[in-house]
Amino acid sequence: MVYGGKPSTGCYLCRNRKIKCDEAHPGCRNCAVYGRPCPGYRPDTIFRIETGKAKGSRKGSKPPSARSIREINLGDQQRTSSVSVYRLSDSPWKERAVCYFFDQYTSCDKPDGGSHLGFIPTLYAGCGQDATQPAACLRFAVDAAALLTLGNQVKASSLVTQARQRVALSVQRLRQALDSPVERVTDNTFAAMVILALFEDISGERNGLASSHTVGFEALMKLRGESLLNEQGLDLFKFAYVHTRIEALLLRQKPRFNTQDLIMRLNPTDPLQRLMMIVNQLDPVSLEIPFTADAIDPAIITTLASRIEFCRTLDSELAAWSQSLPTSWLPHACHSHSGEDVLTYQGKFLASTWSHYHAVRILLQLTLLDLLQNLASIVSSNGIQREAIRQEAEGSRLIQSFISDTCRALSFSFGEIDQLGNPLISQGASQIRAFNVYHMIWPLWYILTCGHATPPQAQKIRRALAEKGSEAGIKLAVVLAGVGSWETVPSMLGSISPSGEGHTVLTDAGVQD
Structure with a gap:
C-alpha cells in the first residue's frame, strides 16, 4: 500500500465533469448554480493497493460513464453513507459550458465585491425545469451563451449549433414573457435580454455597430421604472446602461429612453454611480x-x-x-x-x-x-x-x-x-x-x-x-480591431440571415420580429 499523491480535492460532481470546484462547504457553488445537490468531497488522503492484480484490474477498467456519477450523501460524515446513481439531464458539455460561462462572465473584481452579472447564476438555478414557461427564456439564453462561449474556446462547431438552437428557444420564451404583464417586469426577463445581447457580441453578429438589443433594453428600463433599482435590478441597470448609453454616446446615436429619473436615484457617494450620474448629462444632441x-x-x-x-x-x-x-x-x-x-x-x-x-x-x-x-x-x-x-x-x-x-x-x-x-x-x-x-x-x-x-x-x-x-x-x-475610421462600418452578419432571423426587437408597442 502506497501513498497515491495529492488527489483532486473538488467535489465528486465537479471532478466527474472535469471542472474547477471552489470546494465550499457544505456544498460547492457549481452544484448550487446548476441546481444539483452537492455530493460532497472525498477524504484528504487516499491510499491504493499496488499489487499486480490490482494494477491489471485498474488498467483494464473502463472510465466512468459521462452521464452518471456516484453521489455520496455525507449527512453522517464518517459513520454512514448512502450511495446512489445520479443521472445528468443533459450532455456534460452543456454543464461544463454553463460553469465556464459563469466563471468567465459573472465573476468580477468590483471594488464593492461581486459583479454586475453575479446574481445570474442564482436566477438561472431558480428558473425551474419547465421549458414551456416564459421564465425559461433566461435558462435558454444562458445555455446558448454558455455553449457558444465554450464552442468558440474549444473550436467545437457542434456546441455552436446547439447554442443557436437554444437562442431560438430563448427568443420564443422571451416573447411569451413580454406578453405577460407580470413576467415582463421580472429580473429573469431583463437578465435574458442581457444574455441575448452578450450572445450577439460573442458571436459577432451585429449588423453594423449598433446593437439590435438597444431598443429592447430601453423599453424594458421604461417598463421597470424604479423597480429596476432593487439590488439585482441595479446591477442589471448598470450593465444595460453601459451597453446602451455609452455606446450611443460613442456612436453619436440619440437614445430613445430618458434615464434621468433612474440615474438621479443612484448613490452619488459611490464612485461608479457618481460617474454614471455625470455621464448621463451628456446627450448626443448636445454633441452635434x-x-x-x-x-x-x-x-x-x-x-x-x-x-x-x-x-x-x-x-x-x-x-x-x-x-x-x-x-x-x-x-x-x-x-x-x-x-x-x-x-x-x-x-x-x-x-x-x-x-x-x-x-x-x-x-x-x-x-x-x-x-x-x-x-x-x-x-x-x-x-x-x-x-x-x-x-x-x-x-x-x-x-x-x-x-x-x-x-x-x-x-x-x-x-x-x-x-x-x-x-x-x-x-x-x-x-x-x-x-x-x-x-x-x-x-x-x-x-x-x-x-x-x-x-x-x-x-x-x-x-x-x-x-x-x-x-x-x-x-x-x-x-x-479591423475598423479603421468612423466611416468604415463593418457588416457583422456572419451566419445570421439577412432578415435578422433569430433576433427580437422590443418596442414600446410590444415585440417585433
Whole structure:
C-alpha cells in the first residue's frame, strides 16, 4: 500500500465533469448554480493497493460513464453513507459550458465585491425545469451563451449549433414573457435580454455597430421604472446602461429612453454611480454641430456658445470626479518585468472603468474643438479665434495623455501583468476573464478610431482587441480591431440571415420580429 499523491480535492460532481470546484462547504457553488445537490468531497488522503492484480484490474477498467456519477450523501460524515446513481439531464458539455460561462462572465473584481452579472447564476438555478414557461427564456439564453462561449474556446462547431438552437428557444420564451404583464417586469426577463445581447457580441453578429438589443433594453428600463433599482435590478441597470448609453454616446446615436429619473436615484457617494450620474448629462444632441443655410443666424451662434459652455462644465465635473476618488481607485505607475512604463490598478474592473472615463473625456475634448472651430468660422472675433487655437493645443495634449494612460494600462487590463508589473501569462494565455475583455471593447474602439492615436498606439490597441478577443472567444472584439475610421462600418452578419432571423426587437408597442 502506497501513498497515491495529492488527489483532486473538488467535489465528486465537479471532478466527474472535469471542472474547477471552489470546494465550499457544505456544498460547492457549481452544484448550487446548476441546481444539483452537492455530493460532497472525498477524504484528504487516499491510499491504493499496488499489487499486480490490482494494477491489471485498474488498467483494464473502463472510465466512468459521462452521464452518471456516484453521489455520496455525507449527512453522517464518517459513520454512514448512502450511495446512489445520479443521472445528468443533459450532455456534460452543456454543464461544463454553463460553469465556464459563469466563471468567465459573472465573476468580477468590483471594488464593492461581486459583479454586475453575479446574481445570474442564482436566477438561472431558480428558473425551474419547465421549458414551456416564459421564465425559461433566461435558462435558454444562458445555455446558448454558455455553449457558444465554450464552442468558440474549444473550436467545437457542434456546441455552436446547439447554442443557436437554444437562442431560438430563448427568443420564443422571451416573447411569451413580454406578453405577460407580470413576467415582463421580472429580473429573469431583463437578465435574458442581457444574455441575448452578450450572445450577439460573442458571436459577432451585429449588423453594423449598433446593437439590435438597444431598443429592447430601453423599453424594458421604461417598463421597470424604479423597480429596476432593487439590488439585482441595479446591477442589471448598470450593465444595460453601459451597453446602451455609452455606446450611443460613442456612436453619436440619440437614445430613445430618458434615464434621468433612474440615474438621479443612484448613490452619488459611490464612485461608479457618481460617474454614471455625470455621464448621463451628456446627450448626443448636445454633441452635434448645429447647422443652417444661414451661417450668421443668431440662434446658431447662441446654440454653439451654449453647447461650448455645457461641454466645458461637464468636462470639469469629470476632472473633479477623478481627483476625488478614494486611493484604492487610483492608478499605480510602475515598470513591468520587461522594463516598460505601465499603469496598474487594484482590479481589472477599475482599469476598464478608467478606460470608459478616458473615452468620454476624449469625446468631450473633440466636441469642444469642433464647436469652437465652427463658432470661429461664422463669428469674426479675435478672441474666439484665439480660444479655438488654445483649445486645439490643450485638447490635443489632454487627448494624448488619456490615450497614453489607456495604452500603458493594457498589459494589466488584459491580464498579462499583476499590480507590481510581474508577468502573469501562463501556457501562452493571459490571466483574464472574458467579461473584462468585453467591458474594454467600446472605449478601446473609440480611442482607436478617434483620429488622435499614434501609429504605435493604434497598433497596440488593435493587437489587444484582436488577440484578447480571440482568446476570450468574443468575435465582436476581433471585428472591431479591423475598423479603421468612423466611416468604415463593418457588416457583422456572419451566419445570421439577412432578415435578422433569430433576433427580437422590443418596442414600446410590444415585440417585433
